[in-house]
Amino acid sequence: MCQFYLKDRPALTKEMNSFMANSPNVNPPPEVLEWLGIEYFNEKNYQTAEKYLSALGKIDNRGSVKPDFWFYLGDAATKLKNLTEAEDAFGKYLQTAKDPAGKAKVLLALGAVKIGAHKPDDAQKIAEEIMALQPEGRVNAEARLLAGDVQLERGNFDDAGKAFMSVALLYDDPAITPRALDKAASAYQRAGKADEADRLSRQLRERYPNYARG
Known part of the structure; x- marks a missing residue:
């Protein structure tokens, strides 16, 4: 060849x-x-x-x-x-991963796949593992967002809103904070807390006028 x-x-x-x-x-x-x-x-x-x-x-x-x-x-x-192939491939990568940052990145991707496959218990374990690997910083924030997604997947909308809000309060990061506010507003809307959802949506528009849902 x-x-x-x-x-x-x-x-x-x-x-x-x-x-x-x-x-x-x-x-x-x-x-x-x-x-x-x-x-x-x-x-x-x-x-x-x-x-x-x-x-x-x-x-x-x-x-x-x-x-x-x-x-x-x-x-x-x-x-x-x-999703089945994705789970398998990420799992194979993790069997050989040595670098904590690389491992955390792949765990985040695998966590999102587990949410997509409706496996919240697996996703929760992954979120906890990432937080242990990366106790602070952006990857930790992503793991906290994943933990909120776990609560959403379980139908615990109020708990999901609280999890997302904790990220919005802890981090001031244009790549993280607007997503956390957006997710919190959506979760509170689904929890029947329209006033709280509207307040967060206004806050999102005022602080991040250029934010577009990704």
Whole structure:
């Protein structure tokens, strides 16, 4: 696969697809699957990224390929709503993760997948693990938001509102605080506390006029 060394992606993609179709019982070169998968991931072509990275995950001896590809596979699968594959990929990454910051980032992604899969108990354990790994800072705030999402998933809207409000009060961060206020307002609305929800919505508009729900 000399196209790999030339980084000729269209030709390499064509050759890899042909190889995978014609030799289903032969493993393609792992480093080529990794390179193609991450290239397509970075282009937001998640379907093609998932195809190559999941093929890479099925190979036992991946040579020099680092386990980071599991994160890309998990993220691509999440974007495609393939939650079972995402859970599996993030779980495989965590088995090898050494760096606390990297581990916390993947745990956050896995926590969101668990909420999407309606597994609040799993998500709560993950939120607690992240808070232990990162006792302060932005990742800790994200874990607290995840803990609020757990209460939402359980239908405890008042408790969810309190959890989100604690983040809004503890942190003054344009990437965190408006999301916390928005989530708190929505939770209180669902809890039947319209006055509190309106107050927080006004506060959000006044403090963060450019905030757009992400």
